[in-house]
Amino acid sequence: MDNRDLASGSCSEMRKKLKLDDHEEEEVDYSRPSPADPEKEAFNALARSFIRSGVNPNTIKTPSFTNLIRLLNPSFRPTVSILEKEVLEIHQECKEKAKSFLNSFQGKLTLSYEWIVLGHGWTRDSLKGPVLQEDFVCITAHFVDDDWKVRRWILGYASEVDVVAMDDLYVHGFRKACQGFEIEGKVSTLLLPNEEGFDEETLGGFRRGLEERGHSSISQPVFLVYCCADLFRLMVDDVFRELSGKLLEDLRMIVGWGKCSSENWHLWVSNLQRAVDMKNEDEFSKDEIYDDYDKPSDEEWVKIETFSRLVGCMYKVAVELFEGGYSTSNVYFYLLAELKVMLEKELEGADSDYFRCNAKWMLKRFDKYWDHMFLVLATASVLDPRFKMKYLEFYCSKKIDNDEGSKAETVLGYLHSLYARYAASDICQKPICPVAKVDSKEEGENDDGGGEEEDNDELQDGEEDYDDEQEGENEEDSDEELGEGEEDCEYDEEEEYDEEEDGEEKYDSDSSEEAEREARKNREKKPDACKDFAFFQEFLKFEGSSPRECGESELDAYLKEPVMEWNKDFKALDWWREEGHKYPVLSRVARDILSIPISRATSYHAYGMDRREPPAFVVSLEAEVANAMMCSKKWLRL
Structure with a gap:
């Protein structure tokens, strides 16, 4: 018996009477479908299953x-x-729904670019089918919907690198996505790789075109944001490439950490630090078992210790940024500021020319990124009620940067200007209501676990991302709900992405299980690493000063109130969702700023030392089918 019949005993009798009175209509309603219909339905169901599972x-x-x-x-x-053919039809149908959704969406979008390349190692050797596509350009849209959940949708997964003119190589994917989905006026940010070619000179014309298309009163300059995980990868590579393959193999033999070909730099930190600790404890001299092994020379030990000290600083910050799941943009400012202070202290304490040279080079690369990203990161930090203007003022008071005085004023001026544009829009006068959000009907009915997918994608948000970048091999991974720590989310940590939807990450599990267990054990001993961040602890003492006198706008009222007590597990989007009725305009500003992804990859994918590789199943597909399957996975939920 239908559950609804239990609630209303008369319903069943009424239906029986209607069937008796209208027998012909009953025959029409319940007649068997034509022979072609079941086959079409079967192909459709099979195609959807293959899309969802990546088969x-x-x-x-x-x-x-x-x-x-x-x-x-x-x-x-x-x-x-x-x-x-059914896959392509589903893709076209879902694309129209995605296009309609994005056109009706009232928030801002970030588009990210990632070049995913099939390598020449074990991944290629393990492929069973022919290799038809070796590289892809993945264009992903990142946004926070009206239900305050982070979404990461692949808009294009094209294998067109060889057929696009060189002068259009870095813009073609963005332009195609914007025109295909008619979202030119909604894009506020471009998330780019840290590589040559992705600069103002190359992207300036396209960027200005986006700004001109944004005719609404809340249009703003389009940010060019560079992936933080890429920055870390390049900084690590600056030091790691000084270590020869023979040296690493010798260390592997005497320390015994397993396979030597790790593709994730955080494992090298653990392994090389272990070697340094053994040297400091004089284990290689005490035990004659090491006499038969080649040991590093004094010069080589300097290189190893340099890597351990400098990259060790990076790892402390990376754990906070990446390993809790997808981090919102508001946490990057204080954590990267901490890294800057750590590296400068290491430079001051340099005990060799080699160390000093590498520390200077690493800081030079970091400072270039920091200067370019300062406005975005600081603005997001101000929209964190634990910080507001306090942390920025504290940072500037330390005169860490040469133009420290003007930076706080620039950020505050930009935020006032941005708020004024939103306040001039009628639609921004009302709190965000859960209207434009992803329909979860199909998720509940068809996904293995139902409910929200935990991305990565990072997100990682793909394989979404950074994807997914966003995803897990479990199809429970749906779009992530943004927090700063764990998102049980797509860009998250069950592990967040075992396999991202726009590219697979390479692991060497057998080489570093012991190192990974040791690292995890150490992290469990210190659940809040911020207690070990000296610069941040100094800020907590600083921020007790009285609030400034302000006017009556939402922004001024927000800044006037005292900062919240520090809570490491605080989630900014949850807070703004709850405070939306108090700050209807400012909450929209916060949503659009906090939705900007600072890193394409999250979780352990952020530690990759090479480009991510595509999922094995797409490299043997025709380009059009590969694009349809990768894009449609998230759109099936519409």
């Missing part, structure tokens, strides 16, 4: 799958061509 349509040709289909339905004879 190559050629799988239906394997003996095991063929036997399964024969057992289930001997009359159903699936073919690859029909299945791929």
Whole structure:
């Protein structure tokens, strides 16, 4: 019996009476579908399942799958061509829904660019099918919907690098996505790789075009944001490339950390620090077992210790940024400021020319990033009620940068200007209501676990991202709910992405399980690493000064109130969602600023030393089918 019949006993009797009175209508409603309909439905269901699970349509040709289909339905004879055609039809249907959603969405979008390349190592050797595509350009839209949940949608997964003119190489993917979805006026930020070519000179024309398209009163300059995980990767590489393969192999033998080809730099930190600790404890001299092994020279030990000290500083900050899941933009300012202070202290305490040279080079790379990103990061920090203007004022008071006095004024001036544009818009006068949000109907009915997907993608948000970048191999991973720490989310940490939806990360699990356990054990001993951040602890003492006198705008009222007590697990988007009725205009500003992803990759994907690789199933697909399958995964929920 239907559950609704239990609630209303008369419903069943009424339906029986209607069926008796209108038998012909009953026959029309319940007649069997035409023979073509069930087959179409079967192909549609199969295509959706393959899209959601990331399964190559050629799988239906394997003996095991063929036997399964024969057992289930001997009359159903699936073919690859029909299945791929169904995938393309689903993609087109879902794309129209995604386009409609984005056009009606009242917030701002960030578009990210990532070049994903198939490597030449074990991943290529493990492929079973032919390799038709070796590299892809992944364009992803990042935003926070009206239900205050982080979304990461792949808008393009194209294998067109070889057919695009060089002078249009870095812009083509962005332009195609903007025109295809008609979102030119909604893009506020471009998240870019830290590579040559992605600069103002190359992207300036496209950027100005986006700014001109934004005709609304809340239009703002388009930010060019560079991936923080990329920055860390490049900084690590500056030091790591000084360590020869033979040296690393010798260390592996005497320390015994397993396989030597780790693709994740945080594992090298643990392994090399272990070697340094053994040297400091004179273990190599005490135990004669080491006499038969080649040990590093004094010069090589300097290189090893330099790596351990400098990259060790980075790792302390990276743990806070990446390993709790997807971090909102408001936490990057204080954590990167801490890293800057750490590196400068290491430079001051340099005990060799080699160390001093590497520390200077690393700081030079960091400072270039810091100067470019300062306005975005500081603005997001001000919209964190634990900081407001206090941390920025504290940072500037320490005269860490040469133009420290003007920076706080610049950030505050920008925020006032941005707020004024939002305040002039009628639509921003009302609190954000959960209207433009992703329909979870299909998630509940079709995903393994139902509920929100935990991205990565990072997000990681793909493989979303950074994806997903966003995803897990479990299809429970749906779009992430933004927090700063754990998101149980797509860009998250069950592990956040075992396999991102726009590219797979390479792991060497057997080489570093012991190092990973040790690192995790150490982190569990110190759940709040901020207690060890000397510069941040100094800020907590500083921020007790009285609030300034302000006017009556929402922004001024927000800044006038005292900062919140420090809470490491605080989630900024949750706070702004609750305070939306108090700050209807400012909450919209906060949503659009806090939705800007500062890192494309999250979780352990952020430690990768090379480009991410595409999922194995897409490299043997035609470009159009690969694009359809990668994009449609999130759109199926619309």
